[in-house]
Amino acid sequence: MSVLLKDAMRVLKETSRTFYIPITFLQKELKHSVAAAYLVFRAIDEIEDHEELDNDVKYTILMQVSDLFKQPFDHEAYGRILGSTKEQMPEVTLRLEEWLRVCPKDALPIVMNAAYEMTTGMAKWAKANWEIRTREDLDDYTYYVAGLVGVMLSDLWEHYGEEKADRELAIGYGRGLQAVNILRNEQEDLAERSVSFVPDDWTRAELFDYAEENLAKADEYMKSLTKKSILLFCRLPLALAHKTLKAMKEGREKMTRAEVEQTVEEVQLH
Known part of the structure; x- marks a missing residue:
């Protein structure tokens, strides 16, 4: 787990220096929870922001991914949902399930609930262009x-x-x-x-x-x-x-x- 956590912090640093620095200020459990949450949100955001995907495709992917946050996250189902778009997705998006694994167990429901809400909201706005x-x-x-x-x-x-x-x-x-x-x-x-x-x-x-x-x-x-x-x-x-x-x-x-x-x-x- 410590290897994965170290790698998560590397991806976080590469993805956002603005948030990486303040996250390092936090105490251990909180730091891991917030880092995991940020990476999960960034993974979703990359789908919403993708310049080459059609809005209807974004809507479908985001709505299906949102359902995965209501239960223990199924990485295989996630792969099927992304389908051929996988080739266009950055590392942070492809490794979403790993970021959830980094999150301390007791904080996971808070992060999963927020991810569910964000994904459904983004899907709605993608559909509305x-x-x-x-x-x-x-x-x-x-x-x-x-x-x-x-x-x-x-x-x-x-x-x-x-x-x-x-x-x-x-x-x-x-x-x-x-x-x-x-x-x-x-x-x-x-x-x-x-x-x-x-x-x-x-x-x-x-x-x-x-x-x-x-x-x-x-x-x-x-x-x-x-x-x-x-x-x-x-x-x-x-x-x-x-x-x-x-x-x-x-x-x-x-x-x-x-x-x-x-x-x-x-x-x-x-």
């Missing part, structure tokens, strides 16, 4: 891809007796990070996927307001936390989101690598 018309649509989409991650993390904090956090503020935290991503990738999503996550009649300024409103909830969420390792974990993605938003308001596309590194250092010194 991510046509976000209203603020309600945007709230719904950002809940499935990010807000529920905040809820799952709060459930894990509580499960391990570390924190009791406000679920609504946790959803705001996730939505805030996602809104910053939407702002950052708006042109790319349109050009590469012909998708816009911006509600009809919204200007970019309104999307900035939406991001700031949710990041304010994230700031409130932080005030309720007391455990140093969890505070450190939550502080870094939030600090990066605030600074990325500021950079974009100044007309820059994103933060510089030096700014990111400086932020990582600042967070660790607190």
Whole structure:
């Protein structure tokens, strides 16, 4: 198991440096649970984001995979569901069952429930071609891809007796990070996927307001936390989101690598 865990941390580092660093701040059981959950979510996300797959194919795959999270995960059934798309999938997606094995047994139901909810939500939005018309649509989409991650993390904090956090503020935290991503990738999503996550009649300024409103909830969420390792974990993605938003308001596309590194250092010194 330790070999698999080591490999899971390698894949995590290669997949997301932003989350790899804060995950290493967490205590052992929590670290393994959150790392496993992140890899599972990333595995699903790669299916939803795949540039070459038809939306109906994504919908079918995601709905069938969601059923696998309701029972002990069946790797053979998963292979059959992916079928010929396996050749197009990255390592993180192909090894989904291994990430579930890395997860501590007592935390597994929390991770599986969240994965089930995320997969069904993503399937719904893939089928709808991510046509976000209203603020309600945007709230719904950002809940499935990010807000529920905040809820799952709060459930894990509580499960391990570390924190009791406000679920609504946790959803705001996730939505805030996602809104910053939407702002950052708006042109790319349109050009590469012909998708816009911006509600009809919204200007970019309104999307900035939406991001700031949710990041304010994230700031409130932080005030309720007391455990140093969890505070450190939550502080870094939030600090990066605030600074990325500021950079974009100044007309820059994103933060510089030096700014990111400086932020990582600042967070660790607190």
